[in-house]
Amino acid sequence: MALTFNDAIAKYEPTLGLEVHVELNTLSKMFCGCATEFGAEPNTQTCPVCLGLPGSLPAVNGKAIESSILIGLALNCSIAPFSRFARKNYFYPDMPKNFQTSQFDEPICVNGYLDVEIETDEGMKVFRVEIERVHMEEDTGKSLHVGGATGRIHGAEYSLLDYNRAGIPLVEIVTKIIPGTGKYAPQVARAYVTELRDILRSLGVSDVKMEQGSLRCDANVSLAEIGSGKLGTRSETKNVNSLRSVERAVSGEMVRQANRLEKGERIIQETRHFLEESGETRPGRSKEQAEDYRYFPEPDLVPVTPDADWIETLRATLPEKPSLRRKRLKAEWNVPDKEMTSMVNAELLDTVEETVLLGADPTKARSWWLGEISRLANEKEVAPISLITPAQVAEVIALIAFGDLTDKLARQVVEGVISGEGTPAEVIEKRGLKVVSDDSALMVAIEAAIAAQPDTAERIRGGNIPAAGALIGAVMKATGGQADAAKVRELLLKHLGQS
Amino acid sequence: MIRNSASAMAEALAKKEITSVELTQLHLDRIDAVDSQVHAFLHVDREGALSQAAAVDAKRAAGEKLGPLAGVPLALKDVMTQKGIPTTAGSKILEGWRPPYDSTVVSNLKANGIVILGKTNMDEFAMGSSTENSAYGTTHNPWDLDRIPGGSGGGSAASLAAFEAPLAIGTDTGGSIRQPAAVTGTVGVKPTYGGVSRYGLIAFSSSLDQAGPCARTVLDAALLHEAIAGYDKKDSTSINAPVPAVVAAAKKLDVKGLKIGVVKELSGDGYQAGVRSRFDEALQELVAAGAEIVEVSCPNFEYALAAYYLIAPSEASSNLARFDSMRYGIRVGDDGNAGAEEVMKITREVGFGKEVKRRIILGTYALSSGYYDAYYGSAQKVRTLIVQDFAKAFAQADVLVSPTCPTTAFKIGEKSDDPLAMYLNDIATIPVNMAGVGGMSLPVGLSPDDGLPVGFQIMSAAMKDDLMYQVGGTLEAALLSKWGAPILSQAPALATK
Structure with missing residues (x-):
């Protein structure tokens, strides 16, 4: 044996x-x-x-x-x-x-x-x-x-x-x-x-x-x-x-x-x-x-x-030891061991750090690089960093934080940047991806939806709140998914006297 | 014209009394007339030489500033690479190889407008003292065609003595510039190690090899020395310091107050009587010119030859490993079935001569595990002792002197079956290479016993090359006024075709 x-x-x-x-x-x-x-x-x-x-x-x-x-x-x-x-x-x-x-x-x-x-x-x-x-x-x-x-x-x-x-x-x-x-x-x-x-x-x-x-x-x-x-x-x-x-x-x-x-x-x-x-x-x-x-x-x-x-001049230029740096970043970003390991193995530690240094939230930065961007990089069999810059990722994360982009729209922006359509701002401009938060523009869409489905509107007025889903869906469809669904719901219910 | 010194030729060119094309053609004609007897050249680049000459003439006509030797022809030892020109180092293994690059020496020659006539014969890979080890036949001494012209740079020295070229490039690992100069009645200088770039010099022994000028007068050698010397970043061992002012030194013609050290160990038994008498007479000329003679002792020179024959073959065994038929030179035994190693083996067996193989085997053995300390290690210690001997001697004297060789030119075939006797030719020249100092040989007359030229060696400390030119120039002038004509005027005329 x-x-x-x-x-x-x-x-x-x-x-x-x-x-x-x-x-x-x-x-x-x-x-x-x-x-x-x-x-x-x-x-x-x-x-x-x-x-x-x-x-x-x-x-x-x-x-x-x-x-x-x-x-x-x-x-x-x-x-x-x-x-x-x-x-x-x-x-x-x-x-x-x-x-x-x-x-x-x-x-x-x-x-x-x-x-x-x-x-x-x-x-x-x-x-x-x-x-x-x-x-x-x-x-x-x-x-x-x-x-x-x-x-x-x-x-x-x-x-x-x-x-x-x-x-x-x-x-x-x-x-x-x-x-x-x-x-x-x-x-x-x-x-x-x-x-x-x-x-x-x-x-x-x-x-x-x-x-x-x-x-x-x-x-x-x-x-x-x-x-x-x-x-x-x-x-x-x-x-x-x-x-x-x-x-x-x-x-x-x-x-x-x-x-x-x-x-x-x-x-x-x-x-x-x-x-x-x-x-x-x-x-x-x-x-x-x-x-x-x-x-x-x-x-x-x-x-x-x-x-x-x-030799002493060179010694003075030595960078922080990787093991110490990992410990420091892990504490600063409050990352679990396993996540830290995946970041290191994916060779994304530098990239994530750079994104964070540009103002992005560490958790968000990590999840973008390890998630969506790595997925696209894998598909293309290239390194994530060759697709998009830390500055662009930081910009997208900031736009989400300001409410200018939803997560879903942000993914489209990132995808646009990666396909070479330009900077995040240019992609948003070209594709018209900005979140529709202007109430009057949404109201036009809401009223159109009500006019198209009067029966549904009547049921909501009668207290059937779950029926609002159908109208919200119609509004989202009419705005090309660029409206914030929560905002649509709020305006719709208010308009039909339910809040 | 072709019997003139290079500086006289340069002057005639400057005065437009002759063109470089004409001067080059005269030398090519002379080569055609006598080289079948002398066999100084392995390759004559007629077209290349004439076109270089024409380019210099055009520059001169246009009033461009030219180097002091511009337009003067030169013979290049076949150990130096020249782009596109067959370069064999005297070996069959490199037959047909045309280097894709210029050695730094060749670049410097070209930059100075010096016209390269062709490549001169040499002992294979510069291993030898007679050119009998060339794979392409022996060169003959113009003083007596039955005698050797020295080696390894016998072709370069013979080309000068036969008036086929007024200038030549040699390389000196253990005496390969100075010994041929001595036996052909010409001047040869091994500069301080690191004074002239080795880039493009096909290595025999890297720590000993040094390229240098060969000429018929001390001043000509000095002019050529300044043309080729200087720091080269492509050669790590080249010295990053100004070239000693050797031309000015050669023109001084004054040795008053200089101390000349006679090396006790480099005379006496084993030196031909006629060599000793001419050496002593030359010393008297220097005394008459105002120099002071002192005797110095260099006790470790005794071991120089033995140590040299460990260090040089050791380095050679490694330097010559690259000749493996893979990328250049000949390939033998490649029948489509033989493996790479077998082809390497057969090619090296066929491509290398006996002496080269002897040294590869010797060097491989000396570097082998278990023998390294006893052989290579001990030899390096001896080398340090020789360096110390020189340091002590140079503390007592400005230059050191000795006969260049124990004897005048010997007969072709006389020593070719006795390597040890052959090696002894270099007994007085080897210490200079071991210590990396400068060495010059100049003719001091004909030996009364056989009527052949005797060489006088002057050694100077590292980067003090100017001192040997100063002493050499003074001695040469004193002898010339005594003789009334250059020594080569006494050489028998060669039959011309």
Whole structure:
């Protein structure tokens, strides 16, 4: 009988290690002036430097250094006063120089930590994840293996190479080993990557889109028998493309390893690939015969020696920590946990805050963005913020508050703005959507309704109040739904002597 | 005209006594006449050179301000990229590659109106001291066609000595500018590391490579030095400081009060008697000109050669990894079935020569896990010691001097089967690269024992390049007045076609 996750954690203690690669969102590449835009035509964003042509030399992108330092500071790291690039030597067709310019024993940031909060059986609990290092490196090109069953290089008929990605600045954030998470290992892994993503987003240094590969996580997992005091052999799982996958990959790997150990098999130190569909991992390259990368200091680049004053200037610009900000906003807006989580997951926290800062009621702002606007965005498969601005949403909310729009009309206004009919004011103007609150205009409609249904009017006069519904409906229909129904009712009953 | 100095040619151009097109044509004719014997050039860009020359002539006719060497032709070592012009670095693996970009040196040459005649032969990837390692045949020394012209920049030096070009560009990793200058009776300068941009210089050993001027006179070298030197943001290791005033220094012709340090460790045993005697005579000329001679000791120079043969191959093993047949150069073994790695393997096997493979293997080994500290690590420590030796020596003397090479030009084939003997050629030039300081070689006569040119090396501290030009210029003038004619006038005439 195969062990389940619960069986695994009853007997084994997991140790985690997480390596996160972040593509920085600098306008140009790490070592040359080429553009970094995602999704451009293959090989259109290249030059002699990122193609590694003979004779070309790298020159460091200062913005990438700045971003790396900001990341280090946000993760409570020490910033090295002297750090160096190093060459990592290995052959691969999509590596233009057949070495990757990276950092080895002299990284730019070391020894930090990140606290993550997860829900446990005993309530919310904070785990401290220690950061070993943050270092800079360049991305490789991309291979597309055509033909063959697996999409991998082996068995492919031919391969296409795109060097647009070659030389994009990457920052690798490596944790120390994370012991003591027990059954919460999968959640801790997910919470860490989530928190890290939020920090990187708040710093504005990366797009942090896991699905586009601008944030990639490799999860190292090992198991040891509880109380053994030992560390087991680890596997490294790659291809983990979402936060949910981080959690699934860790738990899946824990179960797989526990089953092997249970059968008396050893764990092979290897790279494994996460399979999105099954939540399992399959073996990749074995690291048993450790590849010798022959690192040595990159002679083409001078050492990075950031000025202490500059570091302090950068420290002063650090934004509020996402975890603290969430706590603050949750209290200020009085939002339940669950709603807060949905807002964060939908990546709408900034947007809602901006709308609130423009005067909107927090609850209304949240409900518009998470409700109607998200629904329309889902239909169109775009981000809500690409459809309408916080200022426009704030304006609509204000118009409702002033009684100029009903909720129903407001939805039409929003829909109009989204279909490109202009600003809320323009949509209201063009579609003639203003609430009809002018009593005389309503009275004309009411009298017309009474004239059309004299019998109904007579019954109301006779005290049959519920019959008023038919006349109110007729008025609403006549005004194109722009009248405030409560107001119509009030005027109608008054006119027929019933109030 | 073609036997003139570059500055004399520049003057004739300025006075409109000759056009650049005419001057360029004279050199192209000379190349046609003698290069089948010398084999200094791998590629002659006749049309390109003449059209660059015509452009300079047009600018001059229009009264535009031109650089001091505008219109003068030059030979470019084949290790420098020039847009659209075949560039091989002397290797088969790059056969047919036409770079899509200009090296910074070439951009600077073009901006100065210097006419590029073509690309000169060299040891493959600048690894060698004789050009015998070129995949395209050996260059012959115009002094004796059976002898080597030095290396790796033998083509550049030979083109000067054969009057195929008055100026040339070389690169010097362990002596590749100075040793060829020494054995061909020409002048060659390795500027301070970082003085000239390496952007577009096909790397052999990044921390040692330095491009520099080759010429027939010290002043010509200085003029070319100022044309190509200066900070370049594309090369992080280039120095962001004003270029030393080397032209003014070359014209000073005065060394009164300068202290000249003779490096004890770079003479004596192993140096040919005729080399030593010419070196000593040159020292006497400097004394006569008012310089003070002091002896300095650089005890760690003894280890320079060994450390060099760890550092340079280590960097080379990584620099040469990019030659993998994927994007440029030759591709061998791509039969439609072989995988990428196999094609890489076959291409590198066929494309690289013996010496290059030897150094890739050596460097790969030196950087390997478990050996790194003992080899690469120790070599870097030696390098620091050499830097310290230079610092101490430069505290005692303004410049340091030594013979450039232990011997005059040897016979083609004499050392090609003995790499260690070959490596020893660079024993006096390597320390300069290890410390990143400046070094110059200029001719100081013919060795009495074989009648071949002897080179005199002058070394100056980092960014004090002007001092070696000052001493070199003074020594050259003293020797010229003694000889009555430039040394190359004693070279045997080449048969012309």
